[in-house]
Structures are given as structure tokens and as C-alpha cells.
Amino acid sequence: MPMEQIVKVDNCNVHMSRDGKGPTLVYLHGANGPNPWTKWFEDLAQRFTVIAPDHPSFGRSDDAEWLEDIGDLAYFYLDFFKAMNLKDIHLVGHSMGGWLAAEIAIRSTERIKTLTLIAAAGLRVPGHAGVDIFLTPPQAMPPNVYVDPKLVEFMLQEMAKPKTEQELDNLIRIRTAAAKICWHPRLNNPQLARWLHRIDVPTHLIWGDSDRIIPPAHGDAYKKLIPHAKHTVIAQCGHGAMVEKPREMLDAVANFAMERV
Amino acid sequence: MKLFMFHLMPYADIDQKEAAKYPSVWVKFPNSNFDPVKGHALYNRYLDELELAAELGMDGVAVNEHHQNAYGIMPSPVVTAAALSRRVKTADIAILGSGFGLRENPLTLAEEHAMIDCITGGRLISGFVRGIGAEYHSMGVNPVTSLERHMEAHDLVVRAWTEPGPFEFTGKHYQFDYVNVWPRPFQKPHPRIWCPSQGSIETLEWTCHPSRKYVYAQAYSPFTAVSRYLNAYREIAEKKYGYTAASDRLAWNLPVYVADTDEKAMAEAKPHLEAMFNLFLSMPTEFLFPPGYTSRESLRRMMQTKGAVFGKSTGEGLVEKGIAIVGSPDTVRKRFTQYHKELGFGNVVALLHFGTLPADLTEKNIRMFCKEVLPALKPLDDKNYQGFEVGKVPAL
Numbered sequence: 001m002p003m004e005q006i007v008k009v010d011n012c013n014v015h016m017s018r019d020g021k022g023p024t025l026v027y028l029h030g031a032n033g034p035n036p037w038t039k040w041f042e043d044l045a046q047r048f049t050v051i052a053p054d055h056p057s058f059g060r061s062d063d064a065e066w067l068e069d070i071g072d073l074a075y076f077y078l079d080f081f082k083a084m085n086l087k088d089i090h091l092v093g094h095s096m097g098g099w100l101a102a103e104i105a106i107r108s109t110e111r112i113k114t115l116t117l118i119a120a121a122g123l124r125v126p127g128h129a130g131v132d133i134f135l136t137p138p139q140a141m142p143p144n145v146y147v148d149p150k151l152v153e154f155m156l157q158e159m160a161k162p163k164t165e166q167e168l169d170n171l172i173r174i175r176t177a178a179a180k181i182c183w184h185p186r187l188n189n190p191q192l193a194r195w196l197h198r199i200d201v202p203t204h205l206i207w208g209d210s211d212r213i214i215p216p217a218h219g220d221a222y223k224k225l226i227p228h229a230k231h232t233v234i235a236q237c238g239h240g241a242m243v244e245k246p247r248e249m250l251d252a253v254a255n256f257a258m259e260r261v
Numbered sequence: 262m263k264l265f266m267f268h269l270m271p272y273a274d275i276d277q278k279e280a281a282k283y284p285s286v287w288v289k290f291p292n293s294n295f296d297p298v299k300g301h302a303l304y305n306r307y308l309d310e311l312e313l314a315a316e317l318g319m320d321g322v323a324v325n326e327h328h329q330n331a332y333g334i335m336p337s338p339v340v341t342a343a344a345l346s347r348r349v350k351t352a353d354i355a356i357l358g359s360g361f362g363l364r365e366n367p368l369t370l371a372e373e374h375a376m377i378d379c380i381t382g383g384r385l386i387s388g389f390v391r392g393i394g395a396e397y398h399s400m401g402v403n404p405v406t407s408l409e410r411h412m413e414a415h416d417l418v419v420r421a422w423t424e425p426g427p428f429e430f431t432g433k434h435y436q437f438d439y440v441n442v443w444p445r446p447f448q449k450p451h452p453r454i455w456c457p458s459q460g461s462i463e464t465l466e467w468t469c470h471p472s473r474k475y476v477y478a479q480a481y482s483p484f485t486a487v488s489r490y491l492n493a494y495r496e497i498a499e500k501k502y503g504y505t506a507a508s509d510r511l512a513w514n515l516p517v518y519v520a521d522t523d524e525k526a527m528a529e530a531k532p533h534l535e536a537m538f539n540l541f542l543s544m545p546t547e548f549l550f551p552p553g554y555t556s557r558e559s560l561r562r563m564m565q566t567k568g569a570v571f572g573k574s575t576g577e578g579l580v581e582k583g584i585a586i587v588g589s590p591d592t593v594r595k596r597f598t599q600y601h602k603e604l605g606f607g608n609v610v611a612l613l614h615f616g617t618l619p620a621d622l623t624e625k626n627i628r629m630f631c632k633e634v635l636p637a638l639k640p641l642d643d644k645n646y647q648g649f650e651v652g653k654v655p656a657l
Contacts, residue, residue, distance in 0.1 A: 135288070135398060135547055168561045172552065176405055179552040184401040 002037050002045070002052075009083045010076055015060035016053040020045025023113070023261050024086050027052040028077075030095030031121075031133065031178035031187075033170075034059040040246045047254050048090065053080065055100075057177035059170075070122075070181050070189055074103035081111045088113040090257040095214060095239065096121050096182060099189070102222075105203075106195040114260050116204040116253055117222060119214045119239050121187040128217035130239075132186065134179065144212040145240045187214070196225040203229035204256040208237030208244065230256065262601065262641040265355055265610045266314035266627065267323040267514060270307045270341070271541050272331040273617045274299040285544035286331035287395040300334065306620055308341065310627060312348050314613065317631035321353030321386065323610055325457070326360050328392070329399035332541040339373040346380045354381060357457045357478065357514070357610065358388020361418055362411035363400050367435065368442065371418040375446040383447040388455045388478075389415050395548040405553030408463060410434045422451035457514060460490045463556070469498045469506060478512035478610060481542075484583025484600065487513055491604050492654040499651050508643055509607035513600075516585040517611040518618075519629045523588040529622055530587045530615075531576030537616030538574040538584075585615075590633030597638055598645070605646030609638065 002019035017037060025048035029035050034054045044050050056064035056076060066072055077100070081089060091112050093101030098120025105115050131144045142155040163171070203226050207219035216233060223231045232252050237245045275286065276294060283290045311322040324341040327333035335341050338356045345354050354377065361367040378385040391411045397404040413432045417440070420430065426441030446452050455476040456468040468477045477494050479487045491511045498506035516534060520526035550560055579585040586596050597609065613630055614623045 134551060137545055137547055165561065168564055169557060172557045172560050172564075175552040176557065180403065180405045183397075183403045183405070183551075 002041070002050070007080075007083060009080045010056075010064070010066065012056045012064045012076075013062045014053050014056060014080065016051055017041075018049070018051050020048055020050050022048045023090060023257065024049050024051065024088060025090040025092060025257060026081075026086065028091070028093035028097030028100050029055065029058070030093075030097045031174075031182055032095075033174035033178075035094075035242070038243070038246070040242045040250060043246075043250050044254060047258065051084075051086070055177070057180070058174050067177070067180060070100060070103050073100055073181065074107055077104050078108055078111075087111050088261075090114045090116070092116040092118065092253055092257075093120065094118040094242070096178065096187065098122070099187070099192075102192060102196065102199070103189065105199045105201065106192065109199065109201045112201050114202045114204065114257050115199060116206065116256060118206045118241055118249075118253075119208060119211050120205070120218070120222065121182070121214050122189060122192050123218055123221045123225075124185060124188040124190065125215075125217050125221045128215045129186070130211070130213045130215050130218075133213065134183065134186075144238070146238045146244050147208075147210045147236050148238075148244060151240070151244060193221075193225055196222070199226050202256070202260050204252070205229050205231045206241065206249070206252050207231075207233050208239060208241045209233050209235050210237060211239045211241075213239035262606075262638050263320040263509070263608045264635055264638060265321040265323045265353070265608065266311060266319045267325075267355075267357065267610045267612050268307050268311055268341075268614055269325065269327075269333040269537075269541075269612065270303070270335050271537070271616060272300070272334050273303060273619075275331050275540070275617075277536075277540060280331070280540060285395070285548055286541060287544050287548055288329060288398045290331060292329075294331070295334075303334070304341075307614070308344055308348075310614055310620075310623055311345060313624065314627050314631065315345075315349040315352035317627065318635055319352060319631065321355050321384075322349055323355035323357045323386075325357045325388070326390070326392070328360075328363075328396045330395065339370070339377065342377050342385070343373075343380075346377055346384075349384075351384075353384045353386055355386035355455065355610075356388050357386070357455060358390035360390055360392035360396065361414035362407060363392045363396060363402055364414070367414035367418055368421060368437065368440065371421045371442050372444075374418075374452060375422065375442060375444050378446040378448055378452045379444050381447070383452075385446075385448070385452045386455055386476075387452040388457050389475075390457055391554075393549065394551045394554050395544055397551050397554060398548065403553070404551040406434065407554055412467065419451060419454075422446050455512065457512075458490075460486055461555070461559075462493070465490065465493055466497055466501070469494050469502065469510070471502050471504060474498075474506070474510060476510050476512055476608065478514050478608070480514040480610075481516075481538075481584060487583065488604055489654070491606055492649065495649045496651060496654045499649075507607070508605045508646065511604070511606040512608035512610055513604075513606045514610040515612065516579075516587075516615040517593065517613060517630060517634075518585070518587045518615075518626055519590055519593050519634060520625070521589060523592050526587045526589060526592075527576055527580070530585075530618070533616040533618040533622075534576045534579055534585055534587070535574060535616070538579065541616060590629065593630075593634050594637045597634070598641065601638075601641050602645060602647050605643060605649070607642075
């Protein structure tokens with residue numbers, strides 16, 4: 001199990017899970033909030049010191065009064081890296097967390113060794129908008145997250161389980177924080193594309209070939225704007241890539257970072 | 262008591278079979294379903310209906326704002342209010358309301374409302390609304406900051422109406438170097454302000470604050486809820502702010518239908534009332550309550566009682582719950598008199614058209630209401646009200 005830690009940065013108590021030894025890997029979670037510490041994280045922690053913060057206003061971190069948009073979150077993480085004295089970071093983000101990682105990197109790569117964007121939001125790709133996460137009823141989401149019908153079924157069952165008041169509150173809090181950042185423009189920042197050329201560290205774009213939330217065309221768009229990036233497409237894989245293809249995702253994430261330690 | 266006729270201007274010619282293919286007639290119901298030729302006829306018919314109500318003695322006529330939907334085809338109530346402003350000679354014109362916070366620039370609305378107030382010589386009532394959840398999808402406005410923007414837009418607009426310009430405005434959501442609205446409104450200090458709501462404690466406390474004392478209008482709610490919220494206004498004024506709220510600060514907004522007999526009234530109104538609630542107003546939770554639009558606690562409560570928000574309604578059920586009043590003139594007079602005795606509201610905002618109600622029935626309803634009901638309700642005042650007792654209100 002990871003160690004749980006709290007640090008105060010920008011007047012916000014930020015909770016993080018920490019596990020493993022070796023080079024620093026910071027994992028930034030998506031709009032659905034902190035990920036459960038699955039075997040995927042445990043395996044990653046065999047090779048890296050994995051630090052997975054709950055973003056301000058998400059999970060076990062404090063509400064951040066100052067949080068208005070993705071830019072605020074990006075500047076916060078630059079402060080967070082400094083406060084934690086993290087260097088040579090392998091920065092990995094999934095979905096909204098991938099978008100966030102890109103927003104951090106266009107501002108400064110001083111403390112970043114490599115950048116890995118998994119199914120990253122952030123760009124508007126005309127004609128390739130994904131399933132609207134705010135308009136789609138929750139019960140219709142699972143087939144949009146996974147290809148594997150067993151995983152779809154599992155997710156449906158998880159969602160159908162009765163929730164305690166506390167669990168519902170957490171869900172709503174995360175949803176509200178995500179809306180603050182992602183509502184409009186939906187899951188993108190029109191300014192991001194024009195600054196992606198500033199990213200001067202090895203970058204890895206990883207997409208499931210069947211992603212319906214942030215379709216693979218978004219990976220292609222990132223590749224065009226960061227021409228030096230490596231682009232990996234995982235077959236038979238939806239948006240929930242680390243759950244759907246843990247082995248492939250572990251290889252893709254860990255090998256890229258390890259080769260550049 | 263003051264009486265207003267309210268119009269939502271629904272797209273009554275909607276193809277109901279086509280509409281049934283969509284989760285709602287809001288947000289994503291394609292606008293190819295709107296026929297401008299039918300729209301032309303509907304707008305003119307609806308404006309005629311409001312003008313008729315004003316001619317027949319209503320104290321005011323009311324319009325409102327809804328975006329990208331078939332429920333109400335008035336994305337700009339300023340347009341309909343302007344169209345009414347020269348034809349409606351003496352009655353008030355109420356915009357219930359404008360979504361000031363839905364706008365990138367609320368000053369445009371401040372200007373337009375001031376224009377109507379000047380044109381009508383001070384007959385404008387300005388409603389401030391947040392817009393409903395679906396409109397935060399349609400307009401690309403963040404629901405999380407909805408309440409903040411609503412209140413800030415209000416502060417900006419009221420200052421623009423009352424303070425000599427130019428002045429600087431520095432808000433969280435709006436910043437201006439030169440606020441200098443021409444024209445200034447006709448009314449002093451500014452147009453009367455109403456706050457229509459589906460019921461929210463935050464809105465209530467803000468509305469009845471001593472610096473505002475705006476009219477609170479409760480819309481389309483069961484009588485128990487109307488009762489809770491209108492009494493809460495008096496209670497908060499008394500207990501929290503230490504003043505006694507006047508009855509003219511309270512309004513009830515509801516569909517009303519009158520015909521010769523109770524049976525006939527229900528038979529005529531039923532399908533159209535049901536269309537209003539089951540077709541035009543029906544929408545999934547994701548549309549109605551986007552994250553942050555309501556407090557976390559109210560959203561959690563709604564999730565725990567899911568489905569209860571807008572279940573299928575029947576005409577009879579709507580009347581039984583007191584969401585609508587339908588019946589013979591005698592029944593309608595008695596029900597209003599009884600409800601007024603209990604709550605003492607000083608304003609009734611009656612939807613004399615609702616849903617798919619056709620032109621002939623709407624006209625008949627307006628005429629009968631104005632002839633048979635209106636004269637009995639107008640004299641109702643605090644003498645007919647049982648009065649208010651602090652501490653008797655169940656907690657919200």
C-alpha cells in the first residue's frame with residue numbers, strides 16, 4: 001500500500017499517495033478524481049518513486065479558493081514541485097491529468113525529465129469531439145470507457161452499488177471541481193495548441209485505439225504539435241487504458257521513462 | 262392583489278413523435294424541428310394573447326428567457342417585451358426574467374432594460390434569473406460559478422442604473438473601465454426587481470436582504486413548497502433581518518385554466534398541462550442540475566431521491582398538488598382566496614397559456630379569467646390574510 005502524505009502548498013493541503021523507490025514519477029489523475037491504487041500503480045512503484053497527488057479541490061485535498069481554470073492548476077503544480085523539491089520528474093497524466101501535464105510543461109520543463117500524456121484532453125479537434133462527460137447519463141458511460149464487455153459490466157455493477165452519504169458527497173465534489181476546469185470550452189484550452197512547441201523534453205503520447213472520451217484523433221493532433229513526441233497506440237483499448245490494458249500500459253509508460261533516466 | 266398574465270411562448274406546434282426520440286426538447290433537440298413559418302404565427306398569436314390580457318384588466322404581462330429549446334422560444338425576452346411596450350398601454354411589462362449572469366456582458370441587458378423602462382414610462386419589472394441548468398450546456402457558461410456571476414451581474418447592473426457614470430467596475434467575473442449606461446432607467450431608483458425561482462434558500466436570503474427586498478416569485482411548485490418558500494421569505498426577513506416583509510414582495514407563478522364547469526375545465530386543460538410538464542419541461546438530471554449549479558447538499562439530496570424531480574404528471578395530479586389551478590370560475594376564485602388566506606401573497610403570475618393549449622381555448626381562458634376571476638381577486642389584501650407567525654414555518 002502507498003504511503004499517504006499531506007503537504008501545504010499555495011495555502012492548500014494537498015494529499016498524495018507515495019510508493020516505491022527509484023526515479024521520481026508524478027502521476028496526475030483525470031476528471032473522475034484520484035485513481036484507486038491498483039496493481040498497475042504497484043507495478044509502476046517497483047521501478048519508480050510514484051507520487052500521485054489529489055488535485056486541489058479533488059479527493060482528499062482541500063478546496064482551493066483560487067482554482068478557476070487549468071492554468072491555475074498548472075501553476076500550482078510548478079509550486080508543488082518546488083515545495084517538494086522534486087527534480088528530473090517523469091510526469092505522467094491521464095485524460096484531464098494529461099491535459100494538465102501539457103499545461104505544466106508549456107510553462108516550464110525545468111523540473112521535468114520526461115512527459116507522458118495518456119488519452120490527454122486539452123485540444124479541440126474539430127469533428128472529433130468525444131462523448132460529452134457532462135451531458136451523458138452516468139449509466140451510459142461504461143461502454144464509452146472500456147472496449148471489453150466484462151469491464152463494462154464490472155463498471156455498471158460498481159456504479160449500481162448503493163453509496164453512503166459521504167461517497168455521494170465525494171462524487172459531487174469531484175464532479176464540481178472537474179466542471180470548474182473542464183466545462184467550457186469542453187475539456188480544452190484554445191491557447192494550448194499555440195504553445196505546445198515549447199515542450200523540449202522527451203514526450204510520449206499514449207492512446208487507446210478505441211477511446212471514445214478523447215478519441216485517438218486527439219493523439220494525432222498532439223503529435224502534429226509536438227513533432228518529436230513518440231506516439232503509441234494501444235489496440236483494443238478504450239479511455240480507461242490502465243485498467244483495460246495494464247500490461248501494455250505499464251510497458252509503454254515505464255520503458256519510455258526508464259530509457260531516459 | 263396584482264395579477265399578471267405570464268407567457269412562456271412554447272413551440273406548441275412541436276412534432277411530439279419526433280420529440281419523443283430525444284431525452285428532452287432542450288440542448289440537443291435539433292432546431293430543424295422549428296418551422297419559422299409556424300414560429301411567425303405563434304409569436305404573433307402569443308403577443309396578441311398578452312395584449313388581450315392587458316386590455317381586459319390584468320395589472321401586467323410577463324415574458325421570460327430560455328435558450329435553445331422548444332419549451333419557451335424567447336431567447337431574448339427583451340425582444341418580446343419591446344414588441345409589447347407600444348401596444349400595452351398601461352399595464353406593467355414584466356421580464357421574469359433575464360439571465361444577466363448567463364451573459365458575457367450584462368451591461369447590454371442593463372441598457373436594453375433601461376430602454377424599455379424609458380419607452381414605457383416606468384412600466385418595466387426586471388426579473389433576475391440564473392437560467393436553468395440546461396442553459397449552462399447550451400450557452401457554454403460554467404455552472405459552478407453561476408450563483409456568483411448572477412449576484413455580481415446584479416451588482417453591476419444595479420450600480421449601472423443608479424450611480425452616475427462613468428465609473429470603474431472590478432469584479433471577479435466582470436471588469437469594466439467605463440460603466441456609463443445610456444439611457445438611465447425611467448423608474449427611481451431603478452426598475453422594480455423580481456427574483457423568480459424554483460426554490461432555493463440562497464436565493465431567498467439574498468432576495469429579502471434589507472438592501473434589496475425584491476419580490477420573490479415561486480414558480481411551478483406544489484402548494485406545500487410555495488407555502489414553505491413564501492413563508493420562509495417572511496421568516497428570514499423577520500428573524501434574520503429584523504423587518505416585516507410586505508405581502509407585495511411575494512408572488513406565485515402557476516398555470517391557471519377556467520371554463521364553465523370543473524369537468525370541462527379539466528377536460529380542456531389536461532392534455533396541454535401534461536404537455537407542459539411531461540414534454541416541454543422534462544429533462545434528464547444531467548441537463549437540469551449540472552455540477553455546481555446547486556449546492557452539493559441539494560444535489561446529493563436530489564440524487565438520493567432520483568426520479569422524483571420531474572416524474573410524469575397528470576392534469577389531475579397537478580391540480581391536486583396545487584401546482585396548477587383548474588376549474589369553474591367559482592372553484593378558481595375559491596382556491597385562490599383560500600390559498601391567499603393561508604399565504605397572503607400580493608402577486609399572482611398566471612400562465613393562462615401553457616404547453617400546447619390552442620388559440621381558441623387560450624383566448625376563452627383569458628376572457629373568462631379576466632371577467633369572472635380577476636375582479637374577485639384584485640381586492641384581496643392583508644385583511645383577507647390569516648397573518649404570519651414567526652417560528653411556525655417548517656425548516657427548509
